[in-house]
Amino acid sequence: MGVIESLLLGFKVVLDPTNILFCFIGVVIGTLVGVLPGIGPVGAMALLLPATFKASPESSIIMLAGIYYGAMYGGSTTSILVNIPGEAASVVTCLDGYQMARQGRAGPALGIAAIGSFIAGTLSVVGVMLVANPLAEAALRFGPPEYFALMCSGLVILTYLAQGSVLKALMMALVGLLLGSVGLDIITGLPRFTFGVNELTDGVGIIPLAVGLFGISEVLINVEKTLETEILRTEITNVWPSLKDWAAAKWAVLRGSIIGFFLGTLPGGGAILSSFVSYAVEKKISKHPEQFGKGAIEGVAAPESANNAAAGGSLIPLLSLGIPPNVVMAMLFSALIIHGIQPGPLLIKNNPNLFWGLVASMYVGNALLLLLNLPLVGMWVQVLKVPSRVLFPLILLFCLIGAYSVNNLIFDLYLMIFFGGLGYLMRKFGYEAAPLVLAFVIGPVLEQALRQSLLISAGSLLIFVTRPISAVALGIAFLLLLSNLLPYFKKYRAEYEGFEE
Amino acid sequence: MxxxxxxxxxxxxxxxxxxxxxxxxxxxxxxxxxxxxxxxxxxxxxxxxxxxxxxxxxxxRKGEATAPPVFSGSSWSKVVLVLIAILLYAFVMPGVGYLLGTFLLMSFLFWILSPGRVWRVLAYSFLTTTITYYVFAKLLNAQLPEGLLRF
Amino acid sequence: MKPTKAGFLLGVLLAMMPVVSHGQEYPTKPINILVTFAAGGTMDISTRALASKAEKFLGQPFVITNNGAGGGTVGLGIVAKERPDGYHLVAPTSSGFVRIPHFRPVAYKLEDFVPIMHFGAPQSGLVIRADSPWKSLKEFVEYAKLNPGKVTYGTLGVGSAMQHAMEYIAKKEGIRWTHVPYPGSAPALTALLGGHITAQSGDSTWIPHVKEGRLRLLAMHGDRRLKAFPEVPTLREQGYDFTNETVFMIAGPKGTPPAVVKKLDEALRRAMDDPAFLQAMAKLEIEPSYRNSEDTKKYLEEAYGRVGKLTAELKVPRDAEKKQ
The missing domain is CATH 1.10.287 (Helix Hairpins)
Known part of the structure; x- marks a missing residue:
């Protein structure tokens, strides 16, 4: 059966009225949980899972997948409007998205996020359709040393996120690594850095951390200024991305999609990592890198495309190997098991209806999401017309509810307030939060990969350079670090010499 | 810097x-x-x-010799008040419940950002508290503390 | 403040009073289960299958998350410190209670938990890639003997029965091979498929891959052969006196009310009769096996002593990691 015939079969499945309805419900719920901080796709899928048992396997998988990529659509909204990442994968969207909103360009930012997500989602479906099997095999080539090398490149890439001092960005990354090691040790299961606090046994939560550092600190900075100006009262210039915006963003969308799709296939935080990487790539190759962090539309387009493409990419290990790469995929996995379908190498052959139905549903779902989200842009932009004396208390409340509702833990509130205060001070002293959050996310993956690699190699560091993939990745990381640090040293030397004279 | x-x-x-x-x-x-x-x-x-x-x-490094004004000229005391308010909120909310706790917090926050309009502050707080409660606790099934009635 | 304002304020405060219907029975909200191994392994699959079928007896969904770090001890350590309200459960294997504590310090005790029930006995075995040159356990062991330190094997954690099976063989044959812990049988399986480790000593998550011909099964750890691969002998049949005896269980933190335990126990036991659950178990050849709360507790206490005695006889080093 050729791809075209198979796809036609898939569309026959998805155009069944019941399946279309399930797809629609899925993407609507996904958008909603994406917009609201705290309640993520996992919670929403768990609550809806029982409702799908009576439906056919196709319907339930179509709906659950819809929630996931729908949430990736919605996650950007609060990042752009109020600097609160709705999803961990939208942290990096805060950097330029919120700046665009402050310049009255929330509309174009939201618009490009939706359009970029649509393009990326669609491209990733094409990818799933065409290269699922070879890609799954390629992902298998990534063992502990490769992961270690990849995560190291990730850490180096975050120095590109830095708007100010690279040195400070690296320092924040190390703080993030240290924060990421709080909790029970990944190999021995013994507590470390928990200070006897029971709630820290599970480590520091990503939501209290990210919402505190971005959302709360933003409110605090603005509270301080409210007497002087009503900063958000900027004129909203236009609601839609202009042709110029589009011209600037189109390649960012494409590159973001490709990066997101490939990184999404790797287990462990693929969506988050890909959003950071695509942002850094855009900044690196941009002709005007100085505009990043000050409202560059590419800085919104790339990460938002990447996290949507990663949602598609992460389906590949599940469908072709039967190995769920993240918690959301585990939910899909269990839905399949409950319907008596074994995900694994034989899934596509044994259940063509399901696989191709899912693929076709993602085309349809992405189109539905675009139709749903574009009209909403106009509505969201109105949020910014709310006077700041009303808006900021509301933002604080959303942060509080969001952080609380993840685990129903008051401790998470304290943690978030702590990070809010820390974030406020960090801004005052010129430290950035984004490198900290990224390092926090990849820290545990990095540590596990390092410790496993050293076990495999019996303590020899050579393992990282004798294996081709990890050697290449580390080499790139090193070159990137060098190219980023050189101008810094030069500048510093010039300054120092000036000082001598 | x-x-x-x-x-x-x-x-x-x-x-x-x-x-x-x-x-x-x-x-x-x-x-x-x-x-x-x-x-x-x-x-x-x-x-x-x-x-x-x-x-x-x-x-x-050569450069400015004095510290730039980090806190001066800004109403940073408000920042401290807001931080104390949300800390207090986290402290008492489980006891008094989401609705009462949030109402008090929102009243304080609305008031500190635009003091003097008691009626409007109370009305806004009432609205935000009930609406968020409805959306999060009823529609999304989030578990917000019920508070007082447990005692 | 003018009386009208005070009255208004009072009215607002009254309106704030939450409306709670009293006497609502447990559960009134979704119940969390933390599976102590990564998603996609047998423990994860069977817990999800069980929970999904128990939901209809409780009227509330289960929210299942995974934390496979530390061979399951991280998940147990987390839930040991949770609120005992019946909404925070853990799905560990009995190894976390009866085996691992014999070998290394852990952040919890059996007394920190109330077992709710156990529902299945998994099968585990030793698998290698199908393109490896060794056709039998004997050939594999011969190679490992001649090439000390060359062979690496993955398991779902330090101190697991799967590691002990390997260390038992190593001890008996005088082999030195390297253990690489993964957060679950699914990640270890992925590593084996990718050729990053030589072998996997793991539970039956590998069945579809062996069937498909990508992996080769060398030996079973249990007391019987698998129905799917009746030609593959057990360790005991190949001269190694080792049997893996593990159960999959559900537990809550100490202090979970007895009524809640009873209700959960009942719902989960009834779910075990569901054909869909049984089918999911049969696919992975996990035997449904049930004990109620008290019997599970007794079983764990008894097994702790028994495994302790066995391991003392085996002389597996107490901290199995140290030796490497």
């Missing part, structure tokens, strides 16, 4: 020393068998070095 860097880099240096000592106590292990503190020790060591570089730079 120079003066600020001098202070903040010292703070991070202290932090890295502390984290380094703690992770050393956890056990670094050997390269063959890395221990619990292995990566944390490495990270805190690097952090220590980088903070020292920053500190050193702030000492030798």
């Amino acid at each position: 120079k003066i600020l860097d001098r202070g903040s880099s010292l703070l991070w240096l202290l932090f890295s020393l502390y984290a380094g000592i703690e992770s050393f106590r956890l056990g670094i292990g050997t390269p063959t068998n890395p221990g619990m503190g292995f990566t944390a020790f490495g990270a805190s060591g690097l952090l220590g070095i980088l903070s020292f570089i920053l500190f050193w730079q702030s000492m030798v």
Whole structure:
């Protein structure tokens, strides 16, 4: 059966009225949980899972997948409007998205996020359709040393996120690594850095951390200024991305999609990592890198495309190997098991209806999401017309509810307030939060990969350079670090010499 | 920034020393068998070095000699009040329940940002509290503390 | 403040009073289960299958998350410190209670938990890639003997029965091979498929891959052969006196009310009769096996002593990691 015939079969499945309805419900719920901080796709899928048992396997998988990529659509909204990442994968969207909103360009930012997500989602479906099997095999080539090398490149890439001092960005990354090691040790299961606090046994939560550092600190900075100006009262210039915006963003969308799709296939935080990487790539190759962090539309387009493409990419290990790469995929996995379908190498052959139905549903779902989200842009932009004396208390409340509702833990509130205060001070002293959050996310993956690699190699560091993939990745990381640090040293030397004279 | 860097880099240096000592106590292990503190020790060591570089730079680099006004000219006392308010909220909310706790917090926040309009402040707080309660607790099934009635 | 304002304020405060219907029975909200191994392994699959079928007896969904670090001890350590309200459960294997504590310090005790029930006995075995040159356990062991330190094997954690099976063989044959812990049988399986480790000593998550011909099964750890691969002998049949005896269980933190335990126990036991659950178990050849709360507790206490005695006889080093 050729791809075209198979796809036609898939569309026959998805155009069944019941399946279309399930797809629609899925993407609507996904958008909603994406917009609201705290309640993520996992919670929403768990609550809806029982409702799908009576439906056919196709319907339930179509709906659950819809929630996931729908949430990736919605996650950007609060990042752009109020600097609160709705999803961990939208942290990096805060950097330029919120700046665009402050310049009255929330509309174009939201618009490009939706359009970029649509393009990326669609491209990733094409990818799933065409290269699922070879890609799954390629992902298998990534063992502990490769992961270690990849995560190291990730850490180096975050120095590109830095708007100010690279040195400070690296320092924040190390703080993030240290924060990421709080909790029970990944190999021995013994507590470390928990200070006897029971709630820290599970480590520091990503939501209290990210919402505190971005959302709360933003409110605090603005509270301080409210007497002087009503900063958000900027004129909203236009609601839609202009042709110029589009011209600037189109390649960012494409590159973001490709990066997101490939990184999404790797287990462990693929969506988050890909959003950071695509942002850094855009900044690196941009002709005007100085505009990043000050409202560059590419800085919104790339990460938002990447996290949507990663949602598609992460389906590949599940469908072709039967190995769920993240918690959301585990939910899909269990839905399949409950319907008596074994995900694994034989899934596509044994259940063509399901696989191709899912693929076709993602085309349809992405189109539905675009139709749903574009009209909403106009509505969201109105949020910014709310006077700041009303808006900021509301933002604080959303942060509080969001952080609380993840685990129903008051401790998470304290943690978030702590990070809010820390974030406020960090801004005052010129430290950035984004490198900290990224390092926090990849820290545990990095540590596990390092410790496993050293076990495999019996303590020899050579393992990282004798294996081709990890050697290449580390080499790139090193070159990137060098190219980023050189101008810094030069500048510093010039300054120092000036000082001598 | 120079003066600020001098202070903040010292703070991070202290932090890295502390984290380094703690992770050393956890056990670094050997390269063959890395221990619990292995990566944390490495990270805190690097952090220590980088903070020292920053500190050193702030000492030798030419630039402005005085600290720029970090807090002056801004109503930073409000920031402290807001922080205290949300801390208090976290402290009392489980006891008094979401609705009452949130109402009080929102009243305070609305009031501190535009004082003097008691009626409007109360009306806004009432609306936001009930609407968020309905959306999160009823529609999304989030578990918000019920509070007082438990006693 | 003018009386009208005070009255208004009072009215607002009254309106704030939450309306709670009293006497609502447990459960009134979704119940969390933390599976102590990564998603996609047998423990994860069977817990999800069980929970999904128990929901209809409780009227509330289960929210299942995974934390496979530390061979399951991280998940147990987390839930040991949770609120005992019946909404925070853990799905560990009995190994976390009866085996691992014999070998290394852990952040919890059996007394920190109330077992709710156990529902299945998994099968585990030793698998290698199908393109490896060794056709039998004997050939594999011969190679490992001649090439000390060359063979690496993955398991779902330090101190697991799967590691002990390997260390038992190593001890008996005088082999030195390297253990690489993964957060679950699914990640270990992925590593084996990718050729990053030589072998996997793991539970039956590998069945579809062996069937498909990508992996080769060398030996079973249990007391019987698998129905799917009746030609593959057990360790005991190949001269190694080792049997893996593990159960999959559900537990709550100490202090979970007895009524809640009873209700959960009942719902989960009834779910075990569901054909869909049984089918999911049969696919992975996990035997449904049930004990109620008290019997599970007794079983764990008894097994702790028994495994302790066995391991003392085996002389597996107490901290199995140290030796490497």
